[in-house]
Amino acid sequence: MDIIRLITCDNAVEAHLIKGKLNNEGIDCFITNENTSTLIPYMNNMMGAGVQVMIHKEDYDRARELVKDKLQPDNTDIVCPYCGSHRIGLGLGNHKCMKLFIIFMALLNRIAMGNLKPMYYCKDCKQEIR
Ligand SMILES: [Zn+2]
Structure with missing residues (x-):
């Protein structure tokens, strides 16, 4: 179970x-x-x-x-509007280093960061899908 x-x-x-x-x-x-x-x-x-x-x-x-x-919709239901790919991921999207730095600084300083949510992105053309 x-x-x-x-x-x-x-x-x-x-x-x-x-x-x-x-x-x-x-x-x-x-x-x-x-x-x-x-x-x-x-x-x-x-x-x-x-x-x-x-x-x-x-x-x-x-x-x-x-x-x-x-x-949220399944990844399989989403089609990339830029290239038509079905290979969609959920994560930090583009600019991962900058977002990881923001997360690190937020943890260090205990400041709010609720606006940094996971987002869908295309694994082929690397565009973020909103
Ligand atoms: Zn794409």
């Missing part, structure tokens, strides 16, 4: 709303990173970090259908 992440939320309130919705449908789930994300809110959304709702792997399809309005 494998446990997988269903969704990463911006805050604990959103995660608890999703957990309640899943529990009402009979899907067992639990929340992780709640305390860390609440105590250090400026680290939320940093490269996928945040309050996470975890479920059993066999419930994934049903749970995904229930929260589909909150999920």
